[in-house]
Amino acid sequence: MKTAKIESLLQKSNVRPTAMRILVYNFLLENEAAKSLTDLENYFDKSDRTTLYRTIKTFEDKGVVHQIDDGTGTTKYALCEQGCNCQIETDLHLHFYCNICDETVCLTDRKIPNINLPDGYTAEDANLVIKGRCEKCPE
Amino acid sequence: MKTAKIESLLQKSNVRPTAMRILVYNFLLENEAAKSLTDLENYFDKSDRTTLYRTIKTFEDKGVVHQIDDGTGTTKYALCEQGCNCQIETDLHLHFYCNICDETVCLTDRKIPNINLPDGYTAEDANLVIKGRCEKCPE
């Protein structure tokens, strides 16, 4: 995707398109798998961890990315797709973690099914992670 | 529950029932909510963190407790119930995290529904956490 295109996308989300932010956006765009702060740190070894941290935080606040807790202990981030409404209310798609290649992907079209809770419990949010073998890791 | 009872329960799981282990077991037993290592550390302020850490690890290895990743960033532990087979294959009950009282409980009778994955993906494990308001926190 062209830099100009990313610039306008960021602007539409009220994120000022700095050089670093465009690079981070592009990195997330080019990778199907969700990325952690450490992933960014390793890839952009020139840039400071704090900058990347705050970049991703800004992205999250402005609804450009969403956080993923895949159970590995390190938070991952993925670009929000068009129509992703994780800011307003949690977008209830599930995530898949591959035990082989250690990558996490959004399964945006698979929604978390409604669960019937015991009396007195009310659901406000949910997180479902399926772990197994991904399509890129054949047996 | 009597100490002698806990002793024999631990022995049945091939865990030597030391004083500390019995205390930890009893603590988990008396609390409905799952507990973190820090919770144990705060409660047993006489004992060392490492001891508690290894106690809970031993419990986990021997199938006395199971780990819970509730999305808070700190791992919690809860006693395995009779018939819990989280060692052999993952016991697919779900967990509930209360946004108000910050407590996590097992919903052992609610199983994670089967999810139809895209072609090429195979599921081996799953984690579902519902977040909201628990029965002890009325509106």
Next chain:
DNA sequence: ATAAATCGTGCAACAGAAGTGCATTATTCA
């Protein structure tokens, strides 16, 4: 155009959770 205000970046330092090495103490077993 210039100055003031705001925003982004980088360095350092810190906090919390988890984990390891090693010495000491307690328990089991020959």
Next chain:
DNA sequence: TGAATAATGCACTTCTGTTGCACGATTTAT
């Protein structure tokens, strides 16, 4: 009783996430 084994406690480390503060860049007002 003594040797072997297991449990405990202390110190230290790693990893992730987070904040304070100073400096440089960019925007906005005059």
